[in-house]
Amino acid sequence: MKWKMDGTQHDFLALNNDDDNNNNNSSATAPATAMTSNDDPETGNQRRRGRTSPTGRYFSPAPNDYGIALVESADQDASTNNGSNASKSASHPPKNISAQVSAFLTMSLPYFRCSSSGRRLFYLMILLTLTNSAIRVYFSYLARDFWNALSEKNVDRFYSIMVTFCIAMVGLTPISVAYRYVRQMLAISWREWLTLRVLGLFMRNRVYYSLERGCHGDTMGAAHNRGQSDTVDNPDQRIAEDVRSFTEFSLSLFHTTITSIIDLTCFSFILFSIMPRLFMAIFTFASVGTFLTICIGKRLISLNYDALQKEADFRFALVRIRENAESIAFYCGEGVERKETERRFGMVIDNMGEINRAERNLDFLTTSYNYLTWILPIIVTAPEYFAGNVEMGVISQASSAFGHILDDLSIVINSFTDVSKFSAGIDRLHSFLRAIQELEPDRSLESLLSDPKGEKEAMLNAEPVGNSPLKGAIRVTEYDAELTNHLSSRDSPPLTEQIQSPIILSIRGLRLLTPDNKRILVQNLDLSVIKGKNLLIAGASGSGKSSLLRAIAGLWSTGEGEIVRPNADYVYFLPQRPYCPPGSLRDQLLYPSSELVDDNIGMTSPPNQRRLARKEWSDYDLLNVLTSVDLPDLASRAGDGDPIRGLRSVLDWGNTLSLGEQQRLAFGRLVCNRPRLVIMDESTSALDVVAEERMYSLLKELSPTYISVGHRPTLLAHHDFKLSLREGLGHISEIPPNTNNIDEGFILT
Numbered sequence: 001m002k003w004k005m006d007g008t009q010h011d012f013l014a015l016n017n018d019d020d021n022n023n024n025n026s027s028a029t030a031p032a033t034a035m036t037s038n039d040d041p042e043t044g045n046q047r048r049r050g051r052t053s054p055t056g057r058y059f060s061p062a063p064n065d066y067g068i069a070l071v072e073s074a075d076q077d078a079s080t081n082n083g084s085n086a087s088k089s090a091s092h093p094p095k096n097i098s099a100q101v102s103a104f105l106t107m108s109l110p111y112f113r114c115s116s117s118g119r120r121l122f123y124l125m126i127l128l129t130l131t132n133s134a135i136r137v138y139f140s141y142l143a144r145d146f147w148n149a150l151s152e153k154n155v156d157r158f159y160s161i162m163v164t165f166c167i168a169m170v171g172l173t174p175i176s177v178a179y180r181y182v183r184q185m186l187a188i189s190w191r192e193w194l195t196l197r198v199l200g201l202f203m204r205n206r207v208y209y210s211l212e213r214g215c216h217g218d219t220m221g222a223a224h225n226r227g228q229s230d231t232v233d234n235p236d237q238r239i240a241e242d243v244r245s246f247t248e249f250s251l252s253l254f255h256t257t258i259t260s261i262i263d264l265t266c267f268s269f270i271l272f273s274i275m276p277r278l279f280m281a282i283f284t285f286a287s288v289g290t291f292l293t294i295c296i297g298k299r300l301i302s303l304n305y306d307a308l309q310k311e312a313d314f315r316f317a318l319v320r321i322r323e324n325a326e327s328i329a330f331y332c333g334e335g336v337e338r339k340e341t342e343r344r345f346g347m348v349i350d351n352m353g354e355i356n357r358a359e360r361n362l363d364f365l366t367t368s369y370n371y372l373t374w375i376l377p378i379i380v381t382a383p384e385y386f387a388g389n390v391e392m393g394v395i396s397q398a399s400s401a402f403g404h405i406l407d408d409l410s411i412v413i414n415s416f417t418d419v420s421k422f423s424a425g426i427d428r429l430h431s432f433l434r435a436i437q438e439l440e441p442d443r444s445l446e447s448l449l450s451d452p453k454g455e456k457e458a459m460l461n462a463e464p465v466g467n468s469p470l471k472g473a474i475r476v477t478e479y480d481a482e483l484t485n486h487l488s489s490r491d492s493p494p495l496t497e498q499i500q501s502p503i504i505l506s507i508r509g510l511r512l513l514t515p516d517n518k519r520i521l522v523q524n525l526d527l528s529v530i531k532g533k534n535l536l537i538a539g540a541s542g543s544g545k546s547s548l549l550r551a552i553a554g555l556w557s558t559g560e561g562e563i564v565r566p567n568a569d570y571v572y573f574l575p576q577r578p579y580c581p582p583g584s585l586r587d588q589l590l591y592p593s594s595e596l597v598d599d600n601i602g603m604t605s606p607p608n609q610r611r612l613a614r615k616e617w618s619d620y621d622l623l624n625v626l627t628s629v630d631l632p633d634l635a636s637r638a639g640d641g642d643p644i645r646g647l648r649s650v651l652d653w654g655n656t657l658s659l660g661e662q663q664r665l666a667f668g669r670l671v672c673n674r675p676r677l678v679i680m681d682e683s684t685s686a687l688d689v690v691a692e693e694r695m696y697s698l699l700k701e702l703s704p705t706y707i708s709v710g711h712r713p714t715l716l717a718h719h720d721f722k723l724s725l726r727e728g729l730g731h732i733s734e735i736p737p738n739t740n741n742i743d744e745g746f747i748l749t
């Protein structure tokens with residue numbers, strides 16, 4: 001069951017006794033709803049503010065009145081999920097209540113501490129909530145007088161009350177509208193704040209990569225030992241959907257709670273002063289009902305947690321088919337994919353069935369509860385009325401007060417399903433943020449949310465911040481490549497005695513493990529790469545070549561040792577399959593240059609000034625770049641004969657260009673970005689030997705130092721040294737000049 005509020009869907013959100021119109025409806029219409037023929041026990045007590053259905057859920061029978069509509073939908077939980085790694089996720093048991101409350105506070109308080117506008121909106125919302133409660137009490141008295149006037153047939157009094165009622169309605173409407181508006185404003189502002197904070201934390205220090213690959217260094221190892229999950233499923237859904245639901249439902253819940261407390265106080269006073277017996281009866285009735293609801297319905301909490309998970313897994317299977325459409329089509333793998341997708345969908349359906357059964361059991365209780373609430377106040381008050389001890393208006397007011405109090409005491413009963421969904425949502429969001437926080441264990445989650453850059457901590461500790469982005473045992477130290485003599489041959493032994501030029505990359509005592517700490521890939525590796533002397537890394541498949549590059553990039557830190565390299569501004573990594581971001585051909589060439597980069601990303605070095613220099617590249621320059629990488633007609637093709645238009649055309653480049661074209665385009669990026677050190681992982685694997693030769697000639701013209709990983713013997717001719725990885729050990733050898741191919745006696749593995 002889902003709710004729509006002003007067109008916005010809520011997923012673990014359905015607490016609904018918060019709407020002003022509902023409130024007005026309940027109290028303002030109390031006279032009309034005190035046991036009229038319109039009251040339908042099937043829909044619960046219409047007097048009641050929350051309009052409880054027999055199933056125990058609040059609903060709005062007239063959606064247009066309240067801007068709220070009940071939506072039967074099961075797909076919202078995963079509606080924004082692009083399905084990143086659902087299948088890897090671990091299922092967490094829902095936490096206990098105190099842990100939930102603590103998680104809730106940790107995630108919600110930073111916003112109110114940091115945002116002054118959020119605080120203002122919050123105070124205004126409280127003010128308007130209090131005003132609304134006062135209005136409800138006022139209307140309860142107005143209703144009493146109204147019914148008394150009717151039963152006494154006092155026409156003058158009746159019309160005088162009607163006039164007062166109309167004036168009050170006119171005056172109070174803006175307050176109700178303002179309340180809803182302010183609450184939505186607060187929901188928007190909070191969502192914006194929290195989403196941007198979570199997104200910032202997700203993108204900085206390559207957390208997005210670490211969470212995806214589970215390479216959290218020692219920290220994650222510790223997490224493993226504590227039995228925590230090392231992967232977080234569907235971060236996209238958590239950022240897009242769980243944050244939204246969290247903020248919106250939190251406000252709804254807050255409103256419900258505060259309104260209930262105020263209502264409970266006011267109407268308890270009213271009811272106790274009118275009829276103490278009824279007051280006592282209601283407390284007993286609500287307590288028993290709540291206890292039974294918790295006993296019968298607690299299974300729904302874990303089922304709803306699983307529902308979020310299973311919907312996301314199903315969605316992920318569909319997204320994966322879309323992303324790998326071509327490969328699946330080549331393999332004719334539709335049957336397998338369909339079976340797997342159906343299996344996941346089957347799990348969704350099974351879970352829905354279980355939820356349905358659990359809700360049915362709960363409905364037995366809540367429906368009979370609602371029938372009883374319809375009749376209970378009448379049974380208790382009727383004898384007094386027939387005995388002439390109380391007037392009709394008093395009965396109406398007592399019934400109204402009864403309805404209010406019962407609503408307030410029945411929050412658990414009426415909203416159990418929705419609160420259980422909210423609880424599952426809190427857990428998902430909190431575990432996601434905890435996984436991010438574990439990458440910076442010296443900082444608390446609250447401080448990360450309040451102060452992502454850690455400026456306050458930095459001021460307090462006054463410690464130099466380490467250079468390595470992810471704290472692990474392998475330390476990556478970056479230096480400014482402009483300072484040419486930063487490294488000397490004394491720091492690390494050179495590859496050969498003869499070479500005395502500065503070292504551009506140095507690896508000392510490296511021991512590299514897989515992120516799960518299970519396998520040693522490289523050990524005792526000492527290596528210095530001299531500027532201008534290019535290195536080829538070779539080895540059998542799975543020997544750890546790419547992993548060594550990951551360690552140099554600072555992506556993997558499990559192991560020990562030190563890597564010293566130029567800072568990110570001067571190093572460019574070329575993977576085997578270049579990433580093609582959404583955007584124009586121009587964007588493809590200049591990637592990752594951007595006018596938009598800011599220091600919030602938390603990169604290991606200040607923002608790359610050279611990468612900000614997009615405007616320096618004219619269209620003409622970029623067309624020359626394309627020509628230099630053997631793609632002279634690409635822009636014309638993309639622009640239907642007009643190369644300038646082609647540079648600006650936005651296509652799905654990853655699916656439009658062949659892998660060889662993408663690899664050449666990636667070499668074009670090197671021309672635009674002019675790094676000092678290029679690190680390539682089989683980045684010419686899709687090129688023929690001639691094209692490979694041309695790309696390496698271009699590299700030599702650009703004259704950076706480069707390191708390649710590859711299997712092809714033809715690569716030997718383009719490098720000066722070779723590092724062979726064998727059984728965890730690295731063997732360095734010099735490649736004699738004019739080595740052309742494997743016949744020269746150099747095998748790659």
Ligand SMILES: Nc1ncnc2c1ncn2[C@@H]1O[C@H](COP(=O)(O)OP(=O)(O)OP(=O)(O)O)[C@@H](O)[C@H]1O
Pocket residue numbers: 213214514515516521539540541542543544545546547548
């Ligand atoms: N996230 C991970 N967790 C655990 N093990 C991993 C992970 N990623 C890679 N590995 C393992 O690490 C080993 C080295 O992988 P790597 O990609 O470095 O090999 P490679 O030498 O580049 O192989 P190839 O030549 O086939 O590309 C492989 O056995 C691989 O299965």
